[in-house]
Amino acid sequence: MSANVPDPTPPSMLPLRSKEDGPLFFVIAIIIFLACISALITRAAFVSAANWRADLNGAMTVQIKDTKDRTVKLARAEELLRALPGVAGVSVYNRDRAKALLEPWLGKGNIPDDLPLPVIIAVSLNPKAPASKAEIEISLRAGDIRAEVDDHRRWSAEMNNAASFLQVFSLAALSLLISASIAVTGFATRASLAARRDVVNTLHLAGAFDSYIAGQFERRFGQMGLRAGLMGAALAALAVGAAQLLSSGGSSLLLPVFRLDLVGFGLLILAPVLTAFSGALTARLTVLANLRERE
Amino acid sequence: MRYAHGPDVLHNINLNLAPGSFHFLTGPSGAGKSSLLKLIYLAQHSSRGEMRLFGQDVRACSRNQKSLLRRRVGVVFQEFRLLDHLSVFENIALPLRASGIKRDTYEEDVVELLSWVGLGDAINAYPRTLSGGEKQRVAIARAVVAKPELLIADEPTGNVDPDMAIRLMRLFVELNRLGSTVLIASHDLQLVRASGAPVLTINDGRLSAPKTPRKRAR
Ligand SMILES: Nc1ncnc2c1ncn2[C@@H]1O[C@H](COP(=O)(O)OP(=O)(O)OP(=O)(O)O)[C@@H](O)[C@H]1O
Ligand SMILES: [Mg+2]
Numbered sequence: 001m002s003a004n005v006p007d008p009t010p011p012s013m014l015p016l017r018s019k020e021d022g023p024l025f026f027v028i029a030i031i032i033f034l035a036c037i038s039a040l041i042t043r044a045a046f047v048s049a050a051n052w053r054a055d056l057n058g059a060m061t062v063q064i065k066d067t068k069d070r071t072v073k074l075a076r077a078e079e080l081l082r083a084l085p086g087v088a089g090v091s092v093y094n095r096d097r098a099k100a101l102l103e104p105w106l107g108k109g110n111i112p113d114d115l116p117l118p119v120i121i122a123v124s125l126n127p128k129a130p131a132s133k134a135e136i137e138i139s140l141r142a143g144d145i146r147a148e149v150d151d152h153r154r155w156s157a158e159m160n161n162a163a164s165f166l167q168v169f170s171l172a173a174l175s176l177l178i179s180a181s182i183a184v185t186g187f188a189t190r191a192s193l194a195a196r197r198d199v200v201n202t203l204h205l206a207g208a209f210d211s212y213i214a215g216q217f218e219r220r221f222g223q224m225g226l227r228a229g230l231m232g233a234a235l236a237a238l239a240v241g242a243a244q245l246l247s248s249g250g251s252s253l254l255l256p257v258f259r260l261d262l263v264g265f266g267l268l269i270l271a272p273v274l275t276a277f278s279g280a281l282t283a284r285l286t287v288l289a290n291l292r293e294r295e
Numbered sequence: 296m297r298y299a300h301g302p303d304v305l306h307n308i309n310l311n312l313a314p315g316s317f318h319f320l321t322g323p324s325g326a327g328k329s330s331l332l333k334l335i336y337l338a339q340h341s342s343r344g345e346m347r348l349f350g351q352d353v354r355a356c357s358r359n360q361k362s363l364l365r366r367r368v369g370v371v372f373q374e375f376r377l378l379d380h381l382s383v384f385e386n387i388a389l390p391l392r393a394s395g396i397k398r399d400t401y402e403e404d405v406v407e408l409l410s411w412v413g414l415g416d417a418i419n420a421y422p423r424t425l426s427g428g429e430k431q432r433v434a435i436a437r438a439v440v441a442k443p444e445l446l447i448a449d450e451p452t453g454n455v456d457p458d459m460a461i462r463l464m465r466l467f468v469e470l471n472r473l474g475s476t477v478l479i480a481s482h483d484l485q486l487v488r489a490s491g492a493p494v495l496t497i498n499d500g501r502l503s504a505p506k507t508p509r510k511r512a513r
Contacts, residue, residue, distance in 0.1 A: 004406055004410075004415060004416075004418060005418075006382070006384035006385075006405070006418050006419060007382060007384070007419050009385065009388075009398055010381070010385065013378075013389070013392070013393075014380075015380035198376065198378060199378055201376070202376050202378060202389065203389070203393050204362075204365075205336065205337075205338055205365060205370060205376075206365065206366070206389055206393045206394075207362045207363065207364075207365035207366030207367075207368075207393060207394055208362065208393035208394070209359055209362050210358060210359075210362075212395070291358075292358070
């Protein structure tokens with residue numbers, strides 16, 4: 001030990017560790033975890049809503065009502081629909097396919113031949129110039145086919161409402177969580193400032209500029225925000241991963257939430273950066289306001 | 296001057312310390328010595344009246360201008376005010392660091408100053424592990440490290456033995472010889488008389504004229 005050589009200069013004038021910071025770290029990490037989940041849900045809400053709308057608006061269902069010459073009429077209907085420029089694709093649920101759909105429930109061979117199964121054609125519309133319901137009806141009538149065309153309008157309205165509600169609700173939850181984390185950082189900075197009054201006073205009287213003193217706290221809280229944010233985002237990623245494992249195979253309604261695509265991943269990366277930034281900024285503003293107040 | 300909404304603790308102070316002068320400030324406990332010093336090192340402001348420091352009107356100064364003025368003043372606080380989480384070296388270097396000065400330029404000076412105040416072996420020690428007198432010497436070293444134009448010391452020798460008191464006093468005299476204005480509050484009448492410097496006396500917040508007058512600032 002060489003007595004006359006000073007140890008390296010610590011990066012910050014503030015104590016490295018302090019008991020006030022531990023709980024704050026966890027509170028922020030938890031809030032960021034919730035915010036990440038909430039952000040993923042918000043995004044899923046938007047994606048799902050867009051998908052539902054596209055599915056419902058981009059498709060119609062045609063049910064053949066004729067009982068006589070069904071196979072012939074079905075074939076003709078298919079042909080007529082395909083010929084329409086506003087139709088992108090046609091998928092026929094004939095007796096065999098309908099039976100195949102029912103077999104898992106009723107058992108193979110248990111479906112009597114005279115069971116009246118509906119015959120349905122799923123029509124997907126050309127997204128650029130979709131065929132109208134009337135167009136399809138006219139075309140089918142011209143082919144002497146009795147059919148019922150469903151454009152899902154009733155469904156659409158309900159789905160649109162549900163989707164809008166989900167979007168607004170998840171956005172509101174997200175903004176609440178973000179405000180909470182900013183409020184918590186501000187509150188914690190004030191507490192931390194009070195706990196380190198001695199440092200602030202000594203620096204102030206030694207002639208340090210306000211910006212220098214604020215900078216000490218800014219760095220400290222920026223770093224803590226980054227660490228807590230990383231922790232929260234990592235927890236969220238784990239939760240998503242676990243949910244993905246549990247729901248693997250089954251196509252649950254929640255699936256879009258728990259599928260981490262590039263955008264979802266981006267949100268998780270962005271969260272710690274934003275937390276660090278808002279922590280640093282809140283700390284800086286709080287310290288500057290507090291310093292000005294004392295004179 | 297008053298604290299928060301309390302009564303006036305200083306009345307009708309009219310003081311002018313000449314650049315390069317050396318004064319003692321005495322008076323009974325509670326008379327207002329520390330309060331007067333706080334005014335001068337810009338920790339408090341007067342409720343009325345005028346105050347000039349290094350020729351600048353303090354009331355007209357911006358916050359940053361006041362910070363720059365404070366850098367020219369070294370203060371030994373009555374209660375030391377060392378930071379427990381910083382080593383002795385870092386405590387002493389604090390005013391330099393806070394003024395944005397690079398470590399390379401002051402490291403040697405700080406080490407030398409430390410051995411001057413007899414703390415060469417405590418360079419990496421923490422204030423908690425020091426005796427009262429040792430802390431006081433760290434506080435003094437911190438006050439003089441930036442070679443301030445004005446040095447203010449509040450009971451700087453209250454916790455050290457007479458030999459060390461004389462040694463520290465020599466440090467102040469040395470600083471004064473290099474051009475710093477020095478003002479020291481002290482109860483130690485023996486030390487005050489021995490120095491032969493002019494003495495200001497404060498009683499119940501009222502200042503009496505110095506015994507060997509010469510003046511400036513405030
Ligand atoms: N921070 C404060 N808040 C309120 N009143 C204070 C404060 N500091 C000092 N006082 C009051 O101001 C008056 C002068 O106190 P001051 O500390 O200036 O005395 P002093 O001469 O330095 O005494 P001592 O020799 O004991 O250090 C006292 O009546 C004291 O009670
Ligand atoms: Mg005092």
